[in-house]
Amino acid sequence: MAEFFLEIFSEEIPARMQAEAAAELMRRMVAQLALLDPQDARVWYGPRRLAFAARIGSATAASDEDVRGPRVSAPGPALDGFLRKNAASRDDLVQEGEFYYLRRAIAPVTAAAVIGGAAFAASLAALPWPKSMRWGGSGAFSWVRPLRGVVCLLDGAVVPVVLGPVASGDQTEGHRFMAPGAFTVTSAAQWQADLQARYVIVDADERRRMIGEGLLAAAGEKGLSIVEDAGLLDEVTGLVEYPVVLIGAIEPSQMALPPEVRELSMKVNQRYFATRDAAGQPAPFFAFVANIAADDGGAAIIAGNERVLRARLADAEHFWNLDRQQALEDYLPRLQSVVFHAKLGTQLERAERIAGLAGRIAEALGADADHVQLAVQAGRLCKVDLVTGMVGEFPELQGIMGGYYADDPAVGAAISTHYQPKGPTDGVPEGEVACAVALADKIDTLREFFRIGETPTGSGDPYALRRAALGVIRIILENGLRVRLRALLENDAVFDFIIERLRVKLRGEGKRFDVLNAILAAADDDDLVRIAQRAEALERFIATETGDRLLQAYRRGANILRIEEAKDGPYQTEVIPDRFDGSNGAEAKLNERLNQIAQGFNVFAQENGFDFVLNELETLHAPVETFFNEVTVNAADPAVRRNRLRLLAKLRDVMHRVADFSKLEG
Amino acid sequence: MVHCENAFPYVKIHQHGFKHASMADTNDTPIASALSFQDIILTLHRFWARQGCVILQPYDMEMGAGTFHPATTLRALGGEPWRAAYVQPSRRPSDGRYGENPNRLQHYYQYQVIIKPSPADAQDLLLASYRAIGLDPKRHDFRFVEDDWESPTLGAWGLGWEIWCDGMEVGQFTYFQQVGGIAVDLPSFEMTYGLERLAMYVQGVENVYSLRFNDAPAGQGVTYGDVFLRAEREYSAHNFEFADTDMLIRHFGDAERECAALVGRGLALPAYDYCIKASHLFNLLDARRVISVAERASYIGRVRTLAKACAEAWVAGEAA
Numbered sequence A: 001m002a003e004f005f006l007e008i009f010s011e012e013i014p015a016r017m018q019a020e021a022a023a024e025l026m027r028r029m030v031a032q033l034a035l036l037d038p039q040d041a042r043v044w045y046g047p048r049r050l051a052f053a054a055r056i057g058s059a060t061a062a063s064d065e066d067v068r069g070p071r072v073s074a075p076g077p078a079l080d081g082f083l084r085k086n087a088a089s090r091d092d093l094v095q096e097g098e099f100y101y102l103r104r105a106i107a108p109v110t111a112a113a114v115i116g117g118a119a120f121a122a123s124l125a126a127l128p129w130p131k132s133m134r135w136g137g138s139g140a141f142s143w144v145r146p147l148r149g150v151v152c153l154l155d156g157a158v159v160p161v162v163l164g165p166v167a168s169g170d171q172t173e174g175h176r177f178m179a180p181g182a183f184t185v186t187s188a189a190q191w192q193a194d195l196q197a198r199y200v201i202v203d204a205d206e207r208r209r210m211i212g213e214g215l216l217a218a219a220g221e222k223g224l225s226i227v228e229d230a231g232l233l234d235e236v237t238g239l240v241e242y243p244v245v246l247i248g249a250i251e252p253s254q255m256a257l258p259p260e261v262r263e264l265s266m267k268v269n270q271r272y273f274a275t276r277d278a279a280g281q282p283a284p285f286f287a288f289v290a291n292i293a294a295d296d297g298g299a300a301i302i303a304g305n306e307r308v309l310r311a312r313l314a315d316a317e318h319f320w321n322l323d324r325q326q327a328l329e330d331y332l333p334r335l336q337s338v339v340f341h342a343k344l345g346t347q348l349e350r351a352e353r354i355a356g357l358a359g360r361i362a363e364a365l366g367a368d369a370d371h372v373q374l375a376v377q378a379g380r381l382c383k384v385d386l387v388t389g390m391v392g393e394f395p396e397l398q399g400i401m402g403g404y405y406a407d408d409p410a411v412g413a414a415i416s417t418h419y420q421p422k423g424p425t426d427g428v429p430e431g432e433v434a435c436a437v438a439l440a441d442k443i444d445t446l447r448e449f450f451r452i453g454e455t456p457t458g459s460g461d462p463y464a465l466r467r468a469a470l471g472v473i474r475i476i477l478e479n480g481l482r483v484r485l486r487a488l489l490e491n492d493a494v495f496d497f498i499i500e501r502l503r504v505k506l507r508g509e510g511k512r513f514d515v516l517n518a519i520l521a522a523a524d525d526d527d528l529v530r531i532a533q534r535a536e537a538l539e540r541f542i543a544t545e546t547g548d549r550l551l552q553a554y555r556r557g558a559n560i561l562r563i564e565e566a567k568d569g570p571y572q573t574e575v576i577p578d579r580f581d582g583s584n585g586a587e588a589k590l591n592e593r594l595n596q597i598a599q600g601f602n603v604f605a606q607e608n609g610f611d612f613v614l615n616e617l618e619t620l621h622a623p624v625e626t627f628f629n630e631v632t633v634n635a636a637d638p639a640v641r642r643n644r645l646r647l648l649a650k651l652r653d654v655m656h657r658v659a660d661f662s663k664l665e666g
Numbered sequence B: 001m002v003h004c005e006n007a008f009p010y011v012k013i014h015q016h017g018f019k020h021a022s023m024a025d026t027n028d029t030p031i032a033s034a035l036s037f038q039d040i041i042l043t044l045h046r047f048w049a050r051q052g053c054v055i056l057q058p059y060d061m062e063m064g065a066g067t068f069h070p071a072t073t074l075r076a077l078g079g080e081p082w083r084a085a086y087v088q089p090s091r092r093p094s095d096g097r098y099g100e101n102p103n104r105l106q107h108y109y110q111y112q113v114i115i116k117p118s119p120a121d122a123q124d125l126l127l128a129s130y131r132a133i134g135l136d137p138k139r140h141d142f143r144f145v146e147d148d149w150e151s152p153t154l155g156a157w158g159l160g161w162e163i164w165c166d167g168m169e170v171g172q173f174t175y176f177q178q179v180g181g182i183a184v185d186l187p188s189f190e191m192t193y194g195l196e197r198l199a200m201y202v203q204g205v206e207n208v209y210s211l212r213f214n215d216a217p218a219g220q221g222v223t224y225g226d227v228f229l230r231a232e233r234e235y236s237a238h239n240f241e242f243a244d245t246d247m248l249i250r251h252f253g254d255a256e257r258e259c260a261a262l263v264g265r266g267l268a269l270p271a272y273d274y275c276i277k278a279s280h281l282f283n284l285l286d287a288r289r290v291i292s293v294a295e296r297a298s299y300i301g302r303v304r305t306l307a308k309a310c311a312e313a314w315v316a317g318e319a320a
Helices: A015-032 A076-085 A111-115 A118-125 A188-197 A204-221 A230-237 A252-256 A259-270 A299-323 A328-337 A347-364 A369-381 A389-393 A400-405 A409-416 A432-451 A465-479 A485-489 A492-508 A513-521 A528-543 A545-568 A586-605 A609-618 A621-630 A638-656 B037-050 B122-132 B195-203 B224-242 B245-264 B268-287 B293-319
Strands: A002-010 A039-045 A049-056 A063-071 A093-096 A099-106 A147-154 A171-173 A182-184 A244-249 A273-276 A282-290 A339-341 B082-091 B107-116 B142-151 B156-165 B168-179 B189-194
Touching (some): A002 A188, A015 A049, A244 A299, A252 A282, A252 A299, A259 A400, A282 A299, A299 A389, A347 A432, A369 A432, A400 A409, A409 A432, A432 A465, A432 A485, A432 A492, A465 A492, A465 A528, A492 A513, A528 A545, A528 A609, A545 A609, A545 A638, A586 A609, A586 A621, B037 B107, B037 B122, B107 B195, B122 B142, B122 B189, B142 B168, B189 B195, B245 B268, B245 B293
Antiparallel strands (some): A002 A049, A093 A099, B082 B107, B107 B189
16 A cells, blocks of 8 residues: 555635535545545645545556457457457457457556546646635646645645646645745645644644644633633634634723624624633633734734734714614614515515514414514514614624614514524524514514515525524423414415425424324414414323224224215215114124214314324224224125214314325324 | 525615724834835835836726726736736725724825736745735745625736635635636736735724824824824715715716716727726725615616726737
């Protein structure tokens, strides 16, 4: 085995692209080297370099290939032509079946030839980037940023490969500032070790670990904890070759800003980590990661970063103070000049719609008059912060700022949470006022975009309607809200859309596909909480022995019905007790049980009704089994036969009020 | 995925009359040993002159950024090598704050460098230029942070970075890929320094008006505020309150027509002047908030159409 090593050295690669590029490099290299049986393949990535190493065979294995020639029955000139074309003689031929075959040996290809081959270079050059560019001297070749060097070694010897304007060699560079200048690479291990000595940590996981530990240690020294942020940690890992964690102080007066404002500016603009004190409260310090161990211990770097943050936060303070010079209500008329969507009018019109809807939802949730009023007010004001200075500057703070700027705390809380949940890990609003406003916002969005035909397509959902629907579902389920959704929506297409998202969500949580189909195909239920409970209960029920036996009995009845209905047409469910066979009473008992259960279904609409219903169904399997054991459905007397089929139709009907058992599998 | 709310432009409101809290109580004294504002410019001139750049003077028209200077926009096109550096006053009418915000100006200076084709050592040159004005990369934390540059009005884009020094953006570095809707033949290296911000960092001041403009005996020095504070106040009032919008709309139409007419005669440079004019008139109208969201896109499209026509005329003239 030989060691293959490749390093692609370039100007700074955007952090967000590095990991995927490395994964793609791995796929391409392993594919190109497949015939050399690559072992221990590894990739490294960072701001200035992508690298790959593997142990590979010194050459591809020798092998044979059979080239099919003419048919044995073909005229002579055909065979002569084939032999001439392949520079072979008749002795080289073998006959298999109706054809001649020419067995040809494929000579081994050395590893250097594979790596130096055109296919290998082409595969590297075609490594995809989200955006790539040309530069002076690159000609038509493009890369994510200018390429500056390629190290390509087989057991330490350079294999010539040309990537755009760059030819491979054995030279690379260490840290841009701490260890400038080139050095010679001989192996992957030496490369990694020498780079470490030259202040480059090439392993991204190692850098991430160093940063994580550095953050903990630096914060710990001051008795602080770090607000964890995995996305930020990943990004910072891609911005440095040599991470040095430092702590800076926040101007005490700027701690009066809302923490969301401060921390957004810190994260988005500066890539700083926020800190908390021992009590879990925002602390007047930030942590950040420099790319250099400076000769003054980082004093100038810390001072500089503190100054930058002071200026950033001074800008935020400006808007914070200015925005609060007026009441939030006073900004409302300005929504008139903000277009929500060309076909959907202004934000003011939208606010009025949300206000009305929020009031109706609050009523449906059983809120008292005062709380309904609060929901209306919060609905009307929930978009107002879009015209404040702070949200103009930091659109991500929409909602949050309205929450701070509102006078009434309940209104403020409802505004600040009305965009939630913004993603799978985000929480949902709580309380009837906040839920009403958040639901109204999402329902209005769904209804309006459906109205103008802007519904999601297979891949495109530019207005995030799936997320809005999922938001509706999560708010309802996680708060256990009992609302008749169809009535609130007044739009069947939106209702169906939400039910479809509910199906996807419950499937994602591991609910059985067939159970969901059975529940959703049955009663026309629009209480999402109950639908979820029914799915849960049914899944439990059919896993029990009783449930399974009832399901088997149901299937037997449904099969008979299906066959007979194919001949006779659908059967009604009214049975005539006089036609029951009096000798064993099986029909009468089944019928009586079904009548009782149907009556019991009146509690169906109430709390926990479904468990009750399933308990009732549990009592059904015995009379059904007795029926099948003791009664012949297809009796000779047509009237008796018809009556028995009607009894089965009645059984099916009763059970389908719970769920469409025909959809269940297994 | 685009969040619904963010998909729509918000209306940015321009407010004034608010005294910035931290302005009064900051002891904002420039570091004595740091270069003055004008010495930073002179140093950059010397630095880039040594790299073979022609040192041009500012273009004599109002423009939003140094990129608009024909020495960058038009010279980035075609197959001729080109190296230039210059200071360009940049006007952003919407960014005016009546002289009351320590970080925002409606008129500021950009230092602009263009080298075509981009040299292999562009990053090193750039870092050396920072060293020349007193920012030592061994002591500060210099970073190249992804920044895709795009100018919708110029029909131009490029890839590059923001240059960060200790978390502060001290410049923009772009490899031009397209200008005036035309893919460039020879990609240029373009560097833009925001001079005020850079000088504030070098001098260690937190208010732009505290910048030391020149070096002079005690008591005779001039600050940035001495030179520009009154202008910021007056232009902010002009940009936001008093610019005659009917006249501006009229002038926009005139400039648009004149540009098209000159392009028709193959006079790329005079035509491009009117494109620059139209762009600035649009910026003024935008600051006066008389352009609706829908109109805004249309105005930008109209300027882009002019820029493309000028770029095509320029390339045609070079080839002739």
